[in-house]
Amino acid sequence: MSQDKNKVLVIEDNKEHMIALSIKLKAHNYDVVWAGDGVTAMTVATREKPDAILLDLGLPGGDGFVVLERLRSLGSTVGIPVIVVSARDPMSNRPMAIQAGASAFLHKPVKTDELLSALQRALMGGNDLLAIESSDTT
């Protein structure tokens, strides 16, 4: 784990949720930047180069999936792990999020330790996409 503070971008339009998330993250030694809509999110993501992104799905002016897609298609953000944090039905949205390239899907309300461990896992694997040796098809 890195010695420096990791920076997390929280993309969340609900202020209360955003505040709660940033209190928790800051308490656990993360730097937090915030964006309340998709367009701002893209600007902040490219400018701040966060280590991880927490993404809500219901956003003003564009669905979270659109943001996720843009984050995955942009060279400067493609390597940043994205964790979807949403109140939407996980049954349909979890597979969609994973398919779209999210590292994890967390269903609101999220317990603090769940949030932290998902974030930790994302950060551990986020820097380095190592190839796994091809297994033989014996």
Added chain:
Amino acid sequence: MQLLHQDEAESLNRTVRILHLEDNRPDQELAQALLKESGIDCEITTVQTRIEFVQSLQKDAWDLILADYSLPTFDGLAALTIAHQLCPDIPFIFVTGVMGEDIAVETLKRGATDYVMKQKMERLGPAVRRALSESVERRRRRRAEAGLAQSEEQLRLLVDAVRDYALYMVDMAGIVVSWNSGAARILGYSEQEIIGFSFSRFFCGDDRQEARIEHLFNVAERTGRTEEEVWNIRKDGTRFWANLVLRPLANGKGEARGFAVLTRDITEQQTATKELEESRQERARLQDRFLSHISHELRTPLTTIVDFTSILLEGLAGAITQEQKQYLDLISRSSNQLGGMVNGLLDLTRSEWKRLPMDLACVGLEELVLNTCKSLSPKAKTKHIQLRSWIPAKFPLVYADPARVVEILTNLCDNAIKYIPAGKKIDVECLTFDNDPGFVQVCVRDDGPGIAPEQRRRIFERFYRVAEASADHPGGLGLGLYITRELVKAHGGDLSLTGKIGQGSAFTFTLPTFSLARILLPLMSPRNLATGSVALITLKIPEKPNCPALDLGRYLKTLRVAVKSCTYETSDIVLPAMHVTGLECMVHIVAFTDDEGVRAIIKRIQNHLLTCVEWQPLEGQFDLSGRVLALSTAHMEQADAAARNIADELSTWIGLTADTGGNRESRQEQSAGN
């Protein structure tokens, strides 16, 4: 036949009315005597002149006419002519002494029924008898002919009156030979326009092909009937969706003559069915949207409550007093309960749509039971309730959704903890059935006060609550047991309640045991088998201390989702993902594919794992491999047997059999304390 008998009886048993044209009295008397003698009950009226003869014929009804051939004022042939004109059906017999053979033949030609020579008067009786019975027969035949003509007319009218169906006949070459008004209305051709032409013109596109019609004919001839739904084309070129029924028609000798074709325009019906299906789908879509909306809307404020409660509890907003912590704990517990209810509502609506999401896998029950008891033990301890679990050694693996089994167990244990008094105990016991290896049962038994019979009956109903909310029993929606039972049912099992007042309660549910054959059977389509090989792809993950089992369970779940999305496109793949608890975790994928397909699938899964951050901690620790089993022809003959054969071979590879859980140790655990 019956008619004939009746008529015969009628004609011979009732008094027969005979008109006798005879001027010679002894001859009259002789005839009368002879008829009586031969047992014919008759009443003879004698006339001598032409006028009397004509009048009698006009006035009365007769069964038979006897006539002398030569009369002084009148001759026999003239009488025959008159009789033929007035009453052609009445048998006419000449009784004469002077007729030569040639004249006799001449009279027969002119319509006489018979003749009797006076020298051979003993023939009179048999002649009369025969004439009468012939006459009865003739009348019967005439009536039948008239009846036939009438029923043919009725049938024609009936067929013609059928206006909602096109009803027509074609010969063996498909040429239209009859046509009703319904056909004219539905297909647009008049009788004159279509008779003599092939009915192939009603079929459009490919349907018009000879082969198609031949096929229709063949099936109809072989099975006595063909029914098809096809597009038919009207005279004006418009189309309609037609329900077509063909029946072969045979002549009296059983030779095929052609086919009766009954056509119904079901375009509207078809449209209606389609619309119904569309509206059903639309409703499902709306329901989905509603569910997602409700979930979102309720969860948004809930998230705020949960988040800030935990922030306060963790001291992130400053130190809190013991009393404040106590209250915050209450808020936290209630909001968790609220979250559970929101989930319950979602599950409820889904269960009514039979859409409870299930992620079935091959599961060992002991770990699930132990984990559930472990997680509930703090709660049990606060009420001094002893929570224990019993599971026999080598307990069969079950085919279930592990998360749902935990939910079922949690609901049942949680309920027991809630309702039994402090100091009692709860036993969770896993048992096999001696007579049914297809299922196992899990029993959650308590030694509480028991449940009254009337409550037992209703306890699984929606929104039914045994007790009103009180300080001891926090309120709820009354959905817990209903949903629990729906969950059990979604696995193919059942949940029941036994027990007596004063002797505790026992909730028992059944789960299907894992059998590879059971999973393979639905996949044994000819298309799948046609690939000629079945592959087993195994992903093996060693259990590691820094990778707790629960997390691994979640990984497996995301992996299954991922693999499903990876493999859908390769079409022949099926995924009975399995989760074998114990020393290592494995996911097995069975695919109807060959070496090349296996390589493609493995590549896809690897690619996915590379981009899925959740998996990266396990990097280098898992082993992904595939093996291909060639299908022998023996496999393909019968789906059932094939499933079993393939399952046996795959089981050997996997290292498990349907009825044992492998070499796991026996465990009997006390998980929650006294």
